[in-house]
Amino acid sequence: MALLVPLLVLLLFSSSCGTSSSLDISHGTTAASVGEELNYYVVVETTSLEPSPVCQGHRVSPSASGSGNLTGGAWVPLSHPNGPCSEAGNSGAPWSSAAETLQWDQHRAGYIQRKLSGDEPAGDDDEPPLQQPQASGVTSEPAAKFALPAGNQGKSEVTPTATVGGGSLPGVTQHMVIDTASDVPWVQCAPCPKPQCHPQTDATYDPSKSTTYAPFPCSSPVCRQLGPYANGCTGAGNTGQCQYRVQYPDGSSTSGTYISDVLTITPTPAGMVSGFRFGCSHALQRPDLFSNTTAGIMSLGRGAQSLSSQTKGTYGHVFSYCVPPTSSHTGFFVLGVPRIAASKYVLTPMLKSKMVPSMYLVRLRGIDVAGQRVAVPPMVFAAGAVMDSRTVITRLQPTAYRALRDAFRAQMGAYRVAPPKGQLDTCYDFTGVRTLRLPKISLVFDSRSNSGAAVELDPSGVLFNSCLAFASTGAGDGSTGVIGHVQQRTIEVLYNVGGSAVGFRRAAC
Known part of the structure; x- marks a missing residue:
């Protein structure tokens, strides 16, 4: 066998053109405000969040x-x-719709949470099949x-x-x-x-x-x-x-x-x-x-x-x-083991669940939005979160999700609100918007330092189909979260199983 590892990642952001909504910092702004803008916000072209019909190759060598x-x-x-x-991409196979992907993703995240809580048999799944079967599978x-x-x-x-x-x-x-x-x-x-x-x-x-x-x-x-x-x-x-x-x-x-x-x-x-x-x-x-x-x-x-x-x-x-x-x-x-210096990685302890020891768990300590820590009691994160390569959207405990959502909405007041899409309840209409001013979001994990292990998300890891790419676990604050692969975009995620550590290296691809 030979492993080449393509990735099935669905990015369905609305196409955009026309007027710009980026912040003008060229007139009457102080050096301090410019620095704050660079530290806490990122301005991106909407087209940079959309796939191209032509392969762009590696962004990083x-x-x-x-x-x-x-x-x-x-x-x-x-x-x-x-x-x-991908060579397989030349087959012309259709993509899943965003609705189909989110429906499948809800089953996936719920299944993981039930297994960790002991409500799901270790090797079986009695969850009923999806109500709307997909013609070509989840992509x-x-x-x-x-x-x-x-x-x-x-x-x-x-x-x-x-x-x-x-x-x-x-x-x-x-x-x-x-x-x-x-x-x-x-x-x-x-x-x-x-x-x-x-x-x-x-x-x-x-x-x-x-x-x-x-x-x-x-x-x-x-x-x-x-x-x-x-x-x-x-x-x-x-x-x-x-x-x-x-x-x-x-x-x-x-x-x-x-x-x-x-x-x-x-x-x-x-x-x-x-x-x-x-x-x-x-x-x-x-x-x-x-x-x-x-x-x-x-x-x-x-x-x-x-x-x-x-x-x-x-x-x-x-x-x-x-x-x-x-x-x-x-x-x-x-x-x-990569030969890249260990100092390039932000490290957090790898946890293990007694109910499902095969899964990889980490523990969040906090979430930062535009440089401000959102108010979440530490005990909300006590059950940890699973690092999963197949789950699409990250699931947070209800209190943590509401705090993140409210902070994000407060920073996105310049954009038109759109109806919810599935479990995503913070969506926007970016029609006619050429650039986006997004608040930087960092997930802060446990670490040996008092400040925690902060991992800033790439802009492509913040939005999914023009919506905030997070959702609630749907269970109580004692539930286990799931870190989906949208939030992992452009970040090298290192699983050191023998050393019981998970590492994160930003802007790796």
């Missing part, structure tokens, strides 16, 4: 972001499968590109290659969603008849054409360790093959045979993972909820089955990613 700057690690580009920077989640072995010495009927880091990766390439809140990686495998499987633009991985593929016997320790993801056995005795099943909060699920094969991340010895364990999916429930630009999910959770756990001996149980600001830009995924 890959060499500065991590390419070649690893100690025994692997760096690969991150882009949106439906966008112009707003991170995804990865893999190359699986395609036959004896690469001589197969289907042997596409992917160019990564100047090298060619032989095998059947697959785009897969990256997921920090799940444990079992899986990919659609032949035979995978429709309608049990969803259409995909990539060639289907066929284990029968790989000389390095191997299923796990039901009696093997690996099969017994699947726990809640175990799904019985096919065959009898020593010849029986281990089966798995994973269910998701949107009503979808995957099932098939649990197998191993070679994972190729980069075309170097350090980028090869022999005996990588993953699910070979032969059937999906609700296949309409998967985009045809993706072939499965690459899990990065703390569980023993995830990519990060399986490779911890090689890559030090460290990985990071940077979500690009739009689908017309490219970010990156890193497996291993």
Whole structure:
């Protein structure tokens, strides 16, 4: 397999042109007021928050972001499968609407919160399916590109290659969603008849054409360790093959045979993972909820089955990613320790939930809007928040969300208010607006210092579809929050699992 990690990120901001509403600081302003403006506000072109039909590539040089700057690690580009920077984006697959994305996202965030509160079984999901099925799946989640072995010495009927880091990766390439809140990686495998499987633009991985593929016997320790993801056995005795099943909060699920094969991340010895364990999916429930630009999910959770756990001996149980600001830009995924100086990262302790130990939790200490800390009692944040690569919009405890919303609204009085969109209740009509004056928003996490670990959000991490990209958990102030990938845009998020720390590096992509 070869990992190239595109990213499914939906950016649906209203198009704009015409008059400007930016602040004029050229006449009659003091040096102090200019400094305050720079410190607490950012003026951006509305078009900079919108995707372009042409790939703009990296906003930051890959060499500065991590390419070649690893100690025994692997760096690969991150882009949106439906966008112009991804080969899969050339398929012409339709995007999800904002309403569909927000509906799916509500299921995702609610599922995470229920699991953390103990109201959801560890491996199953009884949430009813979405009321409005999507024709082409949700296109707003991170995804990865893999190359699986395609036959004896690469001589197969289907042997596409992917160019990564100047090298060619032989095998059947697959785009897969990256997921920090799940444990079992899986990919659609032949035979995978429709309608049990969803259409995909990539060639289907066929284990029968790989000389390095191997299923796990039901009696093997690996099969017994699947726990809640175990799904019985096919065959009898020593010849029986281990089966798995994973269910998701949107009503979808995957099932098939649990197998191993070679994972190729980069075309170097350090980028090869022999005996990588993953699910070979032969059937999906609700296949309409998967985009045809993706072939499965690459899990990065703390569980023993995830990519990060399986490779911890090689890559030090460290990985990071940077979500690009739009689908017309490219970010990156890193497996291993970046060689970038530790001082470049803002660090916060990585917490663990007793209910769901595979998820990554952090704790907020406060939120700053335009340089002012919003009034939220510290106990509101006591349950922490999950760092999730698939959740779109950040969920805050009700008191914290209301304080942030009110402070943001007070700073946005110059713009026309628009009706709410789904769970987003602070929306604007930017028609005819060429530039936006946005208050800077910083999430302040726990740290060893008294001031906390402040992470300023990029402008692309503040708005979603012309709305404030935050929502309430819908539960009490004792509920667990979720940090979605919109707020993570342009920030390298570093997961040092062995060191129990999460790092943030701004303007990384």
